[in-house]
Amino acid sequence: MSTKEVIDLRSDTVTLPTEEMLEAIRHAELGDDVFGEDPTVNRLEEMAAAKMGKEAALLVTSGTQANLVSLMSNTRRGELVILEAEAHMYWYEVGGISAIAGLLPWPLKSPLGALDPRDVEAAIRPRNIHFPEPALICVENTHNRHGGTVITPNQIKAISDVAKAHGLKLYMDGARVFNAAVALKVDVKELTKHVDNLMFCLSKGLSCPVGSVVVGTREFIDKARKTRKVLGGGMRQAGIIAAPGIIALEKMIDRLEEDHRNARRLAVGIAKIEGISVNLDVVQTNMVLFDVSGLGVADELFLSELKENGVLALMNAKNKVRMVTHRGIEEEHVEKAITAIENVANELSPSLA
Ligand SMILES: Cc1ncc(COP(=O)(O)O)c(C=O)c1O
Numbered sequence: 001m002s003t004k005e006v007i008d009l010r011s012d013t014v015t016l017p018t019e020e021m022l023e024a025i026r027h028a029e030l031g032d033d034v035f036g037e038d039p040t041v042n043r044l045e046e047m048a049a050a051k052m053g054k055e056a057a058l059l060v061t062s063g064t065q066a067n068l069v070s071l072m073s074n075t076r077r078g079e080l081v082i083l084e085a086e087a088h089m090y091w092y093e094v095g096g097i098s099a100i101a102g103l104l105p106w107p108l109k110s111p112l113g114a115l116d117p118r119d120v121e122a123a124i125r126p127r128n129i130h131f132p133e134p135a136l137i138c139v140e141n142t143h144n145r146h147g148g149t150v151i152t153p154n155q156i157k158a159i160s161d162v163a164k165a166h167g168l169k170l171y172m173d174g175a176r177v178f179n180a181a182v183a184l185k186v187d188v189k190e191l192t193k194h195v196d197n198l199m200f201c202l203s204k205g206l207s208c209p210v211g212s213v214v215v216g217t218r219e220f221i222d223k224a225r226k227t228r229k230v231l232g233g234g235m236r237q238a239g240i241i242a243a244p245g246i247i248a249l250e251k252m253i254d255r256l257e258e259d260h261r262n263a264r265r266l267a268v269g270i271a272k273i274e275g276i277s278v279n280l281d282v283v284q285t286n287m288v289l290f291d292v293s294g295l296g297v298a299d300e301l302f303l304s305e306l307k308e309n310g311v312l313a314l315m316n317a318k319n320k321v322r323m324v325t326h327r328g329i330e331e332e333h334v335e336k337a338i339t340a341i342e343n344v345a346n347e348l349s350p351s352l353a
Contacts, residue, residue, distance in 0.1 A: 007333045007340075008312045009266075012176075012259070012286060012326035015207040020251075021244035028243035032236050033059075034229070040239030044246050048213045051249060052198065053189040056221035058214045058228060059242055063088075063175045065233050066199035066212040068096045071136070073224040074169050074197065077102030079135035082123050085109045086145035087138060088173060100231075104132050112282065113143025114151045117158040124166045137163050140173040141180045141191060145316065148263070148287030148324075150180045153190040160194035172198035175212070179205060179285040182256045196220070205256050205286060206248035207327050211241045255327065259286040262325040262334050269338035273345050274352040286325045293319040295349045305348060309340035 008014045017025075031037035041059055048057035060066045067089050075081065081097065083090055085107035089097055097105050108119045115137075125131050137159060141151040156172070163170040172195040174180070181188040192198055197216025202208035214224050228234060235241070267283040267290070270276055275294035282289060292302050299315050306313060316322040323337070345352065 007337050009323035010312050010314045012205040012324050015326045017209050021247050024243035025240050028239040030237040030239040033238045034234045038239045041242040044242035052192045052215045054215045055218040058221050058224050063201045063212045064093045066214050069224050069227045071101040072227045075135040080104045080132040081136045082106045083138040087140050088144050113146035113149045114155045117162045120162045136169050138171045142176045142285050147282045147289040148285035150183050150284045156194045169196045174198045175201040178253045183285050202245045202248050206252045208244045208248050259325040266334045273342050275349050288323045297348045305344045311337050311340045
């Protein structure tokens with residue numbers, strides 16, 4: 001990134017493929033994946049299943065499609081799904097959980113994204129003619145709207161115990177599950193072993209241009225493959241998507257640590273700026289949420305001034321800015337971003353400076 005370039009901290013989805021990924025796309029061995037004949041897709045799916053300690057996997061177009069395919073493959077229409085109140089599936093997936101999957105989402109609040117097993121237990125009402133059948137519990141790891149917070153293996157196990165006791169399935173939206181594994185310094189299987197099935201994204205911190213992967217039992221994935229087809233997600237020479245995915249699984253996981261270090265550096269720098277507050281305990285992976293209410297200005301003005309100063313960010317809620325580190329954001333960009341935020345804060349609220 002040159003000094004003139006914009007520092008884009010809106011999301012880790014803005015990462016571009018590496019040269020090696022582009023080369024792999026160019027040379028990928030291809031076939032028709034709807035016929036199960038794309039060798040590169042098959043290889044990625046086998047690798048993903050092995051990495052997650054599950055029987056099988058399915059490449060899909062996006063995280064949203066992965067969640068929808070998984071919801072539909074885990075449930076029947078009219079059933080009840082327990083999830084965290086800030087879950088991506090509940091907030092940002094265009095209501096597909098109800099509009100397409102026909103499910104009743106049952107949101108439960110939590111302070112940092114990890115469901116309290118006692119709340120889950122309480123939400124599972126007895127079977128009764130008046131109630132929808134509970135079918136599925138969902139966890140999100142890392143938790144996006146809570147600021148990239150990590151759910152630990154023990155927390156997942158506690159929810160899994162409740163799910164099992166009531167005959168429900170447990171699903172993980174693991175869009176950034178490798179960030180969680182890297183932050184906790186555990187093999188990702190520690191995070192997947194207590195869930196029935198999950199998805200993870202290739203197109204976020206792992207730098208792929210497209211794609212997510214659903215993982216679970218062979219039976220579940222066979223069903224998911226058909227569900228993907230009805231949603232129009234059956235792809236043909238999808239090896240061009242799978243090829244960079246293979247490189248992502250081989251080479252892009254360990255470097256997430258760097259993104260986490262940069263997020264912390266960014267958070268610590270921002271925390272020193274007058275009128276802005278950051279809860280450093282919540283900065284656990286590659287996201288930083290900070291509160292700009294102390295500046296007393298409109299969110300849109302803060303973001304547009306920041307953009308003028310060469311830094312892009314998003315709002316997570318009123319007065320709450322979200323920044324995400326990723327490949328392409330180096331220490332120097334973090335320092336520049338901190339300076340830009342400080343300049344904007346001083347400009348907008350000179351009395352605080
Ligand atoms: C936790 C989580 N789940 C699902 C998604 C959806 O992924 P996509 O944007 O690929 O549809 C996202 C996207 O940011 C996410 O953060």
